[in-house]
Amino acid sequence: MKRIIFLLLGACLCACGRYGCGVPAGYEPLLDAALAGCPRADSLRNLLRQTPREQREGMAFLIAHMPRGDRDTMRLDLLRENVEYAYRARRDYPWTRALPDSVFLNEVLPYAAVDEERDSCRSKRISPRASPGAWRFAATSARRSTP
Numbered sequence: 001m002k003r004i005i006f007l008l009l010g011a012c013l014c015a016c017g018r019y020g021c022g023v024p025a026g027y028e029p030l031l032d033a034a035l036a037g038c039p040r041a042d043s044l045r046n047l048l049r050q051t052p053r054e055q056r057e058g059m060a061f062l063i064a065h066m067p068r069g070d071r072d073t074m075r076l077d078l079l080r081e082n083v084e085y086a087y088r089a090r091r092d093y094p095w096t097r098a099l100p101d102s103v104f105l106n107e108v109l110p111y112a113a114v115d116e117e118r119d120s121c122r123s124k125r126i127s128p129r130a131s132p133g134a135w136r137f138a139a140t141s142a143r144r145s146t147p
Contacts, residue, residue, distance in 0.1 A: 019031055019045070019048055019049070019056075019060060020048060020049050020053075020056060021053055021056070022051075022053040022054065022055075022056030022057060023048065023056050023057060023060045024057060024060075027057070027060040027061070027064055030060075030064035030065075031048075031060060031063060031064050033064075034063060034064050034065075034066075034071065035063075035071075038068070038071050038072060039072055040071065040072060043076060044063055044071065044076075047059065047063075047076050047079065047080065048060060048063060051080070051083065054087065055083050055084070055087045057105075058083050058086060058087060058104075058105065058109050059079075059080075059083050061105045061109065062079065062082075062083065062109065062110070062111070074111075078111065079111065082109075082111040083109070086104075086108050086109045089108065090104060090108070096108065
């Protein structure tokens with residue numbers, strides 16, 4: 001019996017990659033490359049490990065694809081908040097649950113477009129009980145440059 005438990009425990013631990021459970025194996029080389037030479041690599045790895053499991057793929061996607069300047073300087077609490085609000089929208093609204101993962105990761109999850117200010121835009125524009133129309137407005141207005 002002990003042997004079976006240890007085998008199952010070992011299999012579970014092996015199923016989780018270097019960046020934790022919930023991060024698809026395909027992200028590992030992307031994360032390795034993104035974090036190589038990054039002065040905050042340890043902080044970003046810790047952030048990824050502290051991210052709730054169901055949100056880790058999104059956090060891994062952002063870290064792997066964010067510009068080096070953001071990886072080096074962006075406030076980690078803003079990154080965490082952005083991921084939390086994006087997944088909250090996906091959980092709370094049927095129209096966001098229907099989005100394919102590729103659309104969610106590329107269009108809903110990103111915290112800014114090219115030259116936008118890196119700020120807490122989702123929490124400013126949306127209350128936790130906002131309507132789907134408010135979420136759509138925030139998603140499109142977050143893509144526009146703010147004055």
